[in-house]
Structure formats: structure tokens, C-alpha cells
Amino acid sequence: MASLLIPKVEPAAMKSGFTIDSQFRPQYHFTAARNWLNDPNGLVYSNGIYHLFYQHNPQGEVWGNMSWGHATSADLVRWDEQPVAIPCDEQEAIFSGSAVADVHNTSGFGAGTTVPLVAIYTSAYSAGSRLAGRQAQSLAYSNDDGATWTKYAGNPVLDRASADFRDPKVFWYDGSAGSYWVMVAVEAMDREVVLYKSADLKAWEYLSTFGPANATGGVWECPDLFELPVDGDAGNTKWVLVVNLSPGGIAGGSGGQYFLGTFDGVAFASETTVTEGLEQDDSRMAEYGWLDWGRDYYAAVSFSNAPDGRRLMIGWMNNWQYGAVTPTSGWRSAMSLAREIRLATRGGRVVLMQAAVDPLEDGGARTYSEAGRSLPPGTRWLPAEASGDVLRIDAELEPGTAGKVGLLLRADGGERTVLAYDPGTGVLSLDRTASGNTAFHESFASVDRVAVPLEEGRLRLRVFLDRCSVEVFAQDGLATITDQIFPGETSTSLAVFAEGGGATLVSLDVVR
Missing domain, CATH: 2.115.10.20 (Glycosyl hydrolase domain; family 43)
Structure with a gap:
């Protein structure tokens, strides 16, 4: 060998x-x-x-x-x-x-x-x-x-x-x-x-x-x-x-x-x-x-x-x-x-x-799953089995009447990384301005954006979290956003949210 x-x-x-x-x-x-x-x-x-x-x-x-x-x-x-x-x-x-x-x-x-x-x-x-x-x-x-x-x-x-x-x-x-x-x-x-x-x-x-x-x-x-x-x-x-x-x-x-x-x-x-x-x-x-x-x-x-x-x-x-x-x-x-x-x-x-190349495909275990859930305006925090600092998150969303819909990643109190979709502009954004330690350099805090069209009214996301990073693959890899983050050790919660109207969580799977 x-x-x-x-x-x-x-x-x-x-x-x-x-x-x-x-x-x-x-x-x-x-x-x-x-x-x-x-x-x-x-x-x-x-x-x-x-x-x-x-x-x-x-x-x-x-x-x-x-x-x-x-x-x-x-x-x-x-x-x-x-x-x-x-x-x-x-x-x-x-x-x-x-x-x-x-x-x-x-x-x-x-x-x-x-x-x-x-x-x-x-x-x-x-x-x-x-x-x-x-x-x-x-x-x-x-x-x-x-x-x-x-x-x-x-x-x-x-x-x-x-x-x-x-x-x-x-x-x-x-x-x-x-x-x-x-x-x-x-x-x-x-x-x-x-x-x-x-x-x-x-x-x-x-x-x-x-x-x-x-x-x-x-x-x-x-x-x-x-x-x-x-x-x-x-x-x-x-x-x-x-x-x-x-x-x-x-x-x-x-x-x-x-x-x-x-x-x-x-x-x-x-x-x-x-x-x-x-x-x-x-x-x-x-x-x-x-x-x-x-x-x-x-x-x-x-x-x-x-x-x-x-x-x-x-x-x-x-x-x-x-x-x-x-x-x-x-x-x-x-x-x-x-x-x-x-x-x-x-x-x-x-x-x-x-x-x-999915690091959790063979050794990972699905710890949380749900499907067909309506999302009224507001934020819904997911249970402990959906939390962690090393996760793969697969989500499919229908924005519906919401002005924005998405996920809060690595969250605890006011600390969070926000992955949001705006159906009005067709733009997916990753906001790390409140992601944790951002003060070490003036250029680090950022909001990164990419235009992503819906497919049959839906947005598919695959997100890899790994302690100091977020890698987002939208619409089966049509667009990607990769950013480092440096959150506190207790910032491990996950939430879904809708703003300004209702949306639908078609499916959500969390693997770790």
C-alpha cells in the first residue's frame, strides 16, 4: 500500500x-x-x-x-x-x-x-x-x-x-x-x-x-x-x-x-x-x-x-x-x-x-428532522438535538409571503450568523457581523451576497458548520458562500425564521 x-x-x-x-x-x-x-x-x-x-x-x-x-x-x-x-x-x-x-x-x-x-x-x-x-x-x-x-x-x-x-x-x-x-x-x-x-x-x-x-x-x-x-x-x-x-x-x-x-x-x-x-x-x-x-x-x-x-x-x-x-x-x-x-x-x-465531499456521509448521524412545517413571522428555536458546532444542515424553504426567510447559525443570545433569503430581490446573504469575535480586523465583519433564483418556488440549502467556518451550497451547488466565523463556545443553537410574512419549511435535516 x-x-x-x-x-x-x-x-x-x-x-x-x-x-x-x-x-x-x-x-x-x-x-x-x-x-x-x-x-x-x-x-x-x-x-x-x-x-x-x-x-x-x-x-x-x-x-x-x-x-x-x-x-x-x-x-x-x-x-x-x-x-x-x-x-x-x-x-x-x-x-x-x-x-x-x-x-x-x-x-x-x-x-x-x-x-x-x-x-x-x-x-x-x-x-x-x-x-x-x-x-x-x-x-x-x-x-x-x-x-x-x-x-x-x-x-x-x-x-x-x-x-x-x-x-x-x-x-x-x-x-x-x-x-x-x-x-x-x-x-x-x-x-x-x-x-x-x-x-x-x-x-x-x-x-x-x-x-x-x-x-x-x-x-x-x-x-x-x-x-x-x-x-x-x-x-x-x-x-x-x-x-x-x-x-x-x-x-x-x-x-x-x-x-x-x-x-x-x-x-x-x-x-x-x-x-x-x-x-x-x-x-x-x-x-x-x-x-x-x-x-x-x-x-x-x-x-x-x-x-x-x-x-x-x-x-x-x-x-x-x-x-x-x-x-x-x-x-x-x-x-x-x-x-x-x-x-x-x-x-x-x-x-x-x-x-x-461530505465528511458526514458515512460516519454522521441524523439527529433532527422535520418536514412540511409552516413558519409564521418570527424566530423558532430548534431543540437541543439540532444544536452543535459541527453540523450538516439540509433545508428546503418556500418563502411564501415572507420578506426574508432563513436560518440562524451558531447562535447564543445576540451572537449569531444569519443565512437569509430575500425573495423580493432573489438574493441569498450570509451575515457574520454578529458571529462572535469580529474585532480582530476592521475588514472581517461582513455581509456576503449572491443572487440565487428559486426553483419551483423553493430554495434548497446544504450548510456545513465546522467550529470556525460556514460553507453554504445553494440550489445543489449553483452558488456557494464560504466564510470563517469565531463564535463563543456556547453559541451552538440553530433557529429558523421568517420576516414580514409566512413561509414554509418544506424539510430540515441536521446531521452530526
Whole structure:
């Protein structure tokens, strides 16, 4: 078994003499046992194991000493932290990138019949390096399924003499233009995605450039490019280009956008560009494709080599506006739940749909359920069996004559996170202004909004609560809102409410 090759690391929180808070540490979202993490990197599936690498500071709770941390999972839910995979040194910091299983050993890094894992990462060269100040792309490889890594002696393999050329996402292209590796990276300050090709991961040839387009209010980072069927039809596909940016997200600060279009092996052509150039039109932001409408889903990238053709994505559940000061101790930042994404036709256009890999699908138990309940104006608190700090809530609502209808999450007295739907405007909102500790940064208290049409007069919600976060999936993942919250330990109550008129609670299930 591949997992036996990788020793499990004892979590730092379990070691004698180490104090770390547990109030906010998630149960089902990955966190490093201690210290800082940010962007997911090198997501790859190999020999039955999902590998999650990530930007990590092994020495502190804020950004710095950037290295690739490493975690593994057999199910995308339970993660085992591993030793640091690719550490920084006096010459370079190890910035974001991707990893591939080089099944044909095009790189020549494989030993015998072993399929090498190859990491393609950004070398951020330090003052002591001959390339000081540059960002260029480099390789490391593993012949023991990710347990140990060796940097390629010929690094960097792609250098544009740029200070902001980073975040390579690499995949194998097999189409009318040929068969080769494609690298999708960014010139961050120029808001451009640049594409290259290679036969062996070592020598790269320029293909094309995309952008600037749509949201350009911050630097572009962490791109991804992949093909998906529309409505499950393998004969009808579109290419998805993901571009994260910070600041300039739809909810403020960090965010992720996507474009739909075609890729011919050379250039990506967008079919969903609304505005072009560096002058962003803030009045049209809601027209762009957004991965998430909350404030805490950034640097999202997908797994390479995922089984059964699934496209699985993970994002950093934080925001650069306040990421360094969130009120945790001993550790900082978590990853989102893994999400399976697909394309579907809704309202006559093709959109991205997302469904969380459910951490409670197998081990959870339904603790509260009701259906067909009228909701007169006011708030109805649910019984104790519906409360908790780690829950999945499935609700279906008919707004009826109500001006607003929704849920109060993680509530106690005046402390609450409000998930509300306004049928007059068709807008779903997540209000964390009274969610608990919001004073640690002026940008944290927020109300995030997304337009969500009713379907046959109903709104379907799936909500994941996990100690310091809320992930909302509306209308089967047509829209998502992801936000951190830091409530008091007693804030565990759940309520349903209607304002200004009556509504109907079609169904409600609580699982924990």
C-alpha cells in the first residue's frame, strides 16, 4: 500500500508540553498541526492516496519561510499530516505550484518501473541567490510516492527574468495539436495567464497569453485549466480557466473567478469575458463567473489524476485582508472541504456547479428532522438535538409571503450568523457581523451576497458548520458562500425564521 511508505506524523497538539487552542480547530477541514498554511499546492492522486501539498511556514504562525507542507488522505476527509516535503533554503522560497504523476516517465526521473511524482513549483529567489528577486519555475521529484523529494539539478526550468511569474499548474494535453505537457502560470502584476508546452517537463516552449479580463482589481494568482462535459455529455465539453485574484474578489479581498471557453492546445479563448483590460468595471462584478461568493475561498486548484475522471478542487479558507490575525493560537488557517465540480445548463447558460465531499456521509448521524412545517413571522428555536458546532444542515424553504426567510447559525443570545433569503430581490446573504469575535480586523465583519433564483418556488440549502467556518451550497451547488466565523463556545443553537410574512419549511435535516 502506498500509504505505508509515508510515516504518519504525530500531531503537535498531542505532544507533551505543547499548548494549542482547540476551540476553533476544525474537525473536518485540514489544518497543519501547528503554524501557518495558505495556498493548496501539488494536488495529486497516486496509488489510492490523495496528496495535498500547501504553502507552509514550519517556523511560525504568520506567512514566511515558504515551504511545501504535505498531507495525505484516502477519502478526502481524514487527513494525515506528513513531514515538510520541499523546504525553503538560503537560495529560494518554495512558492505555489502543482504536481503530476509522470506515468510515461517523460522526465526521466523514474527509477525502474516506478512512476515518479513530479512537483512543478515557483522558486522565489532570495537575496543570496544569483537570480535574486526573480520568480521562475522549478522541478522536484519523488520515487517513493511522495515520502521524499529531490530538487532537479537543472533548476529553474523556465525563467522569464520576471519578479512576478508564478504558480504553475501543469497537465497532460492530448488533442488535435498533439500530446504534451501544458503549463498554465501567471504574470501576476500584469493580470495575464501565460501558457507553455513541454515534452519532458524540463524544456518549455511559449504558447500564448490570456488576459487581462473581467476581475482585475488585484494581482492574478493560482490559475487552473481543465475540460469538463456539459450536463454530463462527453460529446459537449467546455474548458474552464480558473484565475484567483487578491484583492478584487466579489466579496472583498481575496477571491476566485472562472472563464468558460475553448482550448486548442495552444490558446484559451473565453466565451464568458464581460470586460477586457486592466480597468475593472466594478458595476459589472456580479456578471463574472465566481467560484465562491464569500470572503474565505482563495487559491482554489484541482487535483491531477483524480480517479473516475472527477474534477476535485480545494481552496484556502482565508483572506489576505486579515489572514495573519485570525484569533487562533498555535496554528493558523484551514483548507476548504474538497469540492467536486461540474458544468450544467441553468437558465439557458452554462455554469459551474459544486458539491462538497461530505465528511458526514458515512460516519454522521441524523439527529433532527422535520418536514412540511409552516413558519409564521418570527424566530423558532430548534431543540437541543439540532444544536452543535459541527453540523450538516439540509433545508428546503418556500418563502411564501415572507420578506426574508432563513436560518440562524451558531447562535447564543445576540451572537449569531444569519443565512437569509430575500425573495423580493432573489438574493441569498450570509451575515457574520454578529458571529462572535469580529474585532480582530476592521475588514472581517461582513455581509456576503449572491443572487440565487428559486426553483419551483423553493430554495434548497446544504450548510456545513465546522467550529470556525460556514460553507453554504445553494440550489445543489449553483452558488456557494464560504466564510470563517469565531463564535463563543456556547453559541451552538440553530433557529429558523421568517420576516414580514409566512413561509414554509418544506424539510430540515441536521446531521452530526
